[in-house]
Amino acid sequence: MRRFCSVLLCIALVFGMAGCRKTQDPEPTNSKKFVIGFSQVGSESDWRIANTKSMTETFSYDPDYEFIMENARQKQENQFASVRRFILDGVDMIIIAPTIEEGWQTVLQEVHDAGIPVIIMDRSVAVWDDNLFLTNIGSNFLGQGQKAAAWLAEQTEGEDQVNILHLQGTRGATAQIMRTKALDDAVAEHSNWIAAEPLYGDFTEAKAYEVVTEYLKENRDIDVLYSENDNMTFGAMHAFDEAGITYGKGGQVKIITFDATKEALQYCMDGKIDLCVECNPLFGPQVKELIEKYRNGGQIPKQVSVEEKIFTSKDLDQAFIDAREY
Numbered sequence: 534m535r536r537f538c539s540v541l542l543c544i545a546l547v548f549g550m551a552g553c554r555k556t557q558d559p560e561p562t563n564s565k566k567f568v569i570g571f572s573q574v575g576s577e578s579d580w581r582i583a584n585t586k587s588m589t590e591t592f593s594y595d596p597d598y599e600f601i602m603e604n605a606r607q608k609q610e611n612q613f614a615s616v617r618r619f620i621l622d623g624v625d626m627i628i629i630a631p632t633i634e635e636g637w638q639t640v641l642q643e644v645h646d647a648g649i650p651v652i653i654m655d656r657s658v659a660v661w662d663d664n665l666f667l668t669n670i671g672s673n674f675l676g677q678g679q680k681a682a683a684w685l686a687e688q689t690e691g692e693d694q695v696n697i698l699h700l701q702g703t704r705g706a707t708a709q710i711m712r713t714k715a716l717d718d719a720v721a722e723h724s725n726w727i728a729a730e731p732l733y734g735d736f737t738e739a740k741a742y743e744v745v746t747e748y749l750k751e752n753r754d755i756d757v758l759y760s761e762n763d764n765m766t767f768g769a770m771h772a773f774d775e776a777g778i779t780y781g782k783g784g785q786v787k788i789i790t791f792d793a794t795k796e797a798l799q800y801c802m803d804g805k806i807d808l809c810v811e812c813n814p815l816f817g818p819q820v821k822e823l824i825e826k827y828r829n830g831g832q833i834p835k836q837v838s839v840e841e842k843i844f845t846s847k848d849l850d851q852a853f854i855d856a857r858e859y
């Protein structure tokens with residue numbers, strides 16, 4: 534009987550709700566909203582999580598926008614599927630944070646043919662026709678690597694030999710290509726710098742821990758760790774700890790890391806990391822500014838960079854770290 538009553542209640546509710554809809558004014562449609570489809574790389578790092586937060590906070594609560602984000606879980610083919618779905622949905626704009634640079638020509642041509650403007654953010658795409666996107670907003674990754682190399686040159690001046698362990702992020706991603714190029718160029722200029730074959734950490738802590746642990750079984754003669762992001766650095770530090778290898782101030786290995794997230798800055802201030810190269814993920818508001826300019830018929834630059842610094846322990850205090858947003 535109880536069940537029968539609840540079935541009746543449900544039916545009444547459904548019809549009641551349907552009835553309500555009919556008598557109400559028509560609901561506002563989404564048609565006036567500017568619909569953005571965003572294909573995000575994944576959630577591989579703290580940097581990425583902060584970047585996703587910045588984007589969603591910028592657009593999701595703004596009534597002028599409808600923001601559809603899809604997480605590609607670090608796979609380019611997932612990005613292609615999302616972008617094609619966005620085309621079918623008829624979004625007003627597509628934003629892509631590309632996993633890797635190569636392979637975008639066809640799908641970007643499809644977006645172009647559908648008349649949908651595209652913004653490339655964070656990393657870049659290698660296409661021969663740069664009319665396929667409006668603008669590329671992100672970091673100067675080569676500049677970041679060069680700052681790191683310049684710092685290392687100062688620190689190791691006069692040393693006979695500097696053995697560098699290089700942890701690489703996702704191969705083919707702009708952040709990897711350029712940070713690697715900066716190191717390779719610097720190694721070529723310093724005859725005393727010896728870089729071992731890079732280890733592949735895919736920008737994740739777990740992978741970096743695994744490969745560094747394995748590496749340390751045969752090789753312990755490391756003077757510098759050049760790690761292409763903070764999460765890989767944390768994985769490497771864990772592996773060093775387990776292998777009894779010291780690092781940071783007064784330790785065996787100097788650590789250079791990219792991103793400068795709150796956790797890395799804390800390690801830096803505490804003397805565990807020597808250099809944090811900043812890579813700013815909080816450019817949601819800057820992306821929005823560009824979009825608004827574009828929607829108002831303004832010209833937007835083809836390449837937009839975000840401002841970034843480097844930090845050693847003397848540049849840091851607790852208040853600065855506590856106030857850090859990522």
Ligand code: GYE
Binds near residue numbers: 672812
């Ligand atoms: O450094 C890393 C992330 O492309 C800038 O990707 C980004 C890089 C960042 O996973 O932590």
